[in-house]
Amino acid sequence: MKYDLINRELFIKNRKNFAAQMKPSSLAIFNSNDIYPVSADSTLPFEQHRDIFFLSGVDQEESILVIFPDAPHDKHKEMLFLKETNEHIAVWEGEKLTKEKAFETSGVKTVYWLQDLEKVLFEIMTQCDTVYINTNEHYRANVETETREDRFTKWLKEKYPAHSVAKSNPILQRLRSVKDQIELDLIQKACDITEKGFRRILGFVQPGVWEYNIEAEFMHEFLNNRSKGFAYTPIVASGNNANVLHYIENNQQCKAGDLILLDVGAEYANYSSDMSRTIPVSGKFTDRQKAVYNAVNRVKNEATKMLVPGTIWADYHVEVGKLMTSELLGLGLIDKADVQNENPDWPAYKKYFMHGTSHHMGLDTHDYGILTEPMQASMVFTVEPGIYIPDEGFGIRLEDDVVIQEKGDPFNLMRNIPIEADEIEDLMNS
The missing domain is CATH 3.90.230.10 (Creatinase/methionine aminopeptidase superfamily)
Structure with a gap:
């Protein structure tokens, strides 16, 4: 990123404020944006979904944030799932977040690679009653593209149909409108x-x-x-x-x-x-x-x-x-x-x-x-x-x-x- 590292206390505070407004025995999930194709192998420059950025500072594709305040295990109260980096990716695409760098950026201590998502998610979904999904409800929104968030929400609701569903957006509308x-x-x-x-x-x-x-x-x-x-x-x-x-x-x-x-x-x-x-x-x-x-x-x-x-x-x-x-x-x-x-x-x-x-x-x-x-x-x-x-x-x-x-x-x-x-x-x- 071109910008200087942001003080992670901002993101720690934002997650704390969000968690304080969640229902008991609930978790919330937030996805990065896709990298959108143009044609052939061309893509648009990546733009992070503002909600996951607001809550974590993570500015990278294929990232997921989970907030689960009532998790039985402390390590599951906040989790990041990131695309695993390696030397090949570093050479061809540039440096991606390591687990250590992700903690430095976000303050989230538990960082998994994305390949572990379904296994961890199954465990924590058996421990909660409600899952917060993140929908775009901005009064000017007019979106025809199915986003990564939309696809994930569709998969989640099919995989876990017995869970209650709540909306993250009303909480975020209020939190994001008042600036730190x-x-x-x-x-x-x-x-x-x-x-x-x-x-x-x-x-x-x-x-x-x-x-x-x-x-x-x-x-x-x-x-x-x-x-x-x-x-x-x-x-x-x-x-x-x-x-x-x-x-x-x-x-x-x-x-x-x-x-x-x-x-x-x-x-x-x-x-x-x-x-x-x-x-x-x-x-x-x-x-x-x-x-x-x-x-x-x-x-x-x-x-x-x-x-x-x-x-x-x-x-x-x-x-x-x-x-x-x-x-x-x-x-x-x-x-x-x-x-x-x-x-x-x-x-x-x-x-x-x-x-x-x-x-x-x-x-x-x-x-x-x-x-x-x-x-x-x-x-x-x-x-x-x-x-x-x-x-x-x-x-x-x-x-x-x-x-x-x-x-x-x-x-x-x-x-x-x-x-x-x-x-x-x-x-x-x-």
């Missing part, structure tokens, strides 16, 4: 790498560069700072491309007078950052562009103040809508009649700001969190209002990542990344 300080430090590291990429871009952009040139400059900076690269598919959208919310082609030339909407973020140690900035190709905003830019920035700043413990996500978005409505009125994009006659299910402001303002962020860019429950301290949210005006050929989105505090305003993890319009212009022309 070690996690916050890792997310801060990802944000700091993103800052370096953005400052590089400000000195690079000029009329005639291509969107993919900008993407390449970000990637250069990310890799040089121990990141694998982008936390999600980057958006580099110049001109009217910015009005396509998930524009990812990044294949157009940037023209003088246009704006570029950048929605990019570095990952670090599997943790995400998520930044949006909008900059002028020529290094200076027009008066109209700056007026819209400053309106978006004001909404972002006021919305950020609402992210405090106890806030309900849905109510928060209603209040942000009121802020945006006021700004759009000031810009002349809507009028009072539009507001008076609006459809409550699709308010007038939605014509120019059609997406949500905030989502949980962490190991996943759209991270775990139950949106119907009140916000808590140490949750990390994005704040990302935007105004999109196809008729005028530009769209603007500004986005920071913030940590909810027990008291006071949220802590901005992107506080050092330039965002004020005048500062953007000064840096681009320095």
